[in-house]
Amino acid sequence: MSKLNFAWLLVILGGVVEVFWVTGLKHADTLATYALTGVGVLFSFSAMIMACKNLEVSVVYAVFVGIGASGVVLNEMILFGEPFSVIKVSLIALLMLSVIGLKFSSKQNDEKIVKNISKDLGLDELQDEIIQGAK
Structure with missing residues (x-):
């Protein structure tokens, strides 16, 4: 695996972990869940920082935040009963298309x-x- 492919893998993995720790910030209620949230924060930002060594910072940050933001909104709708909204889903799709465009x-x-x-x-x-x- 090349350095660039590994860097993109880190960005994607860091973004996915971000979804979990952001959700953890809202729903954590024990020391263990707060600790897992902290581990998630450390891992996702470490992955993003390592990826920035081989990729453009602006693109890495946009992709990382795009994955996190869209993932959290979808996670809240699917797992925690947030009302479904066509506008929200459409804006998430637009965000993801923009992030993919930045990557390319x-x-x-x-x-x-x-x-x-x-x-x-x-x-x-x-x-x-x-x-x-x-x-």
């Missing part, structure tokens, strides 16, 4: 994305023909 627009993928778009649009062949015609 990070500098690590710029060159790869440009090459794929260029290939898909046939610009590589067009460039080759222009170069051939100029000779």
Whole structure:
């Protein structure tokens, strides 16, 4: 596994753990549940910090918070009876699409994305023909 893939795994895992510790902040009522919440906080932020060593901080933070925020809202609706709202779910979907867009627009993928778009649009062949015609 490459450093970048491992970093993204840490971001996702940290975001998922964030969902649990944020929920724990609201529903903890014993020393053990408060301790688990504290462990979750330490783990999720440690994962995010480690990921920032290999990825752009702005993208890591946006993805981390996006996973956490959407996960907490869904968790509250599914597990704790928060009223379902089409608007909330639509906004979560928009948030997740935005986070995915940020991930794909990070500098690590710029060159790869440009090459794929260029290939898909046939610009590589067009460039080759222009170069051939100029000779």
